[in-house]
Amino acid sequence: MLSKDQELVLQFKTAANKDAAYTILVKKYQEKLYWHIRRMVVEHEDANDVLQNTFIKVWKGLENFRDDSQLYTWLYRIATNESLSFLDQRKRKSAIQFDEIARDFGNKIKADSHFDANQLEWKLQLAIQQLPEKQRLVFNLRYFDEMPYEEMSKVLDTSAGALKASYHHAAKKIEEFIINS
């Protein structure tokens, strides 16, 4: 019994169904991947660029996708790598320190037209930006996407134990930030 994702991959590998399968796949994962990327890069324009690059990579690589890994894990892996590449490029261009990056992201969040400093959801967004990049990824994947550690370890190439420890540290730091802010 093939899963829906496996069926999609098979259809994509058939020339006649390639476009239709790709459109279904994009529609299925676009929002999840968009928000995963947006939590990392903060601004919509940047998230849009990274999301497009992610799906272009999917188009080029899906032909050679092997069924031994889950499609959504593979998609998250591409989106994560694209986000990190984007952030690396930006860091190289601006050559700013980690503290300044956190402040920069914080300012971008505050610049949103709907920003409300008293709303817990916004405080949470500000708190997440204080975390180191990798810890932020772990927290986002677990808290928002509710990804099991085993799957996350495939996305981030890190052991499940290390990811669990990282998530706990991140959650405590965020809680402390929210309480003190």
Place this chain on the structure above:
Amino acid sequence: MEENKHINSALNELSPLLEGISKTMPQTVPLGYFDSFADKMLILAKNSSISVEAELDSIAPLLNTIAKRPVQSLPEGYFKDFQIAQKQETAIVRMPRLRKWMSYAAAAMIAGILITAGFIFNNNNSKSFDYAYYSKIDVPAALNQVTDDELQNYLNTTALLSGTEQLTIPEEVENIDQGNFQQISDDELNEYLKEIGDSKINQKGS
């Protein structure tokens, strides 16, 4: 679903505050962004992987009709004999440093110079006083050739060098009491003279 419940209960234990916050993102997306995203993405993806020929066909179809093989010529058998020149390692140029044998050679040279100089110096000294030559000189005949003035000068010079007569310490002679002298027997006098004579002979002998 079961997994999500487990994640949320774990979060409740870890941080009840975070568990209580809504997971809805407060940021917004432009209106209708996701509605047309998939269709736009399909066009983008197709264009990203468009073949070189198809791309050129749409831009300048004439170029697709020209053969792409190179028209320039190559030396005969160039690729057959082609070898990647091995990168020659840069020769390590050692800084000149004083070798041990050079130190020893320098020491030997200095020692040689000193020994040779000493040898030459000694040879010159031995030649400066020729004993054989002086032993053959007829001293009385030579003295006859010396004038009185020269002799006088010599004596004056030696007297000056050896000091005056007053500098010599006169031998102390005990005053002999006439009375005592008469009391000395002839045997004692003979014995005294004999002792004096023996001591002078001994002095001459030594």
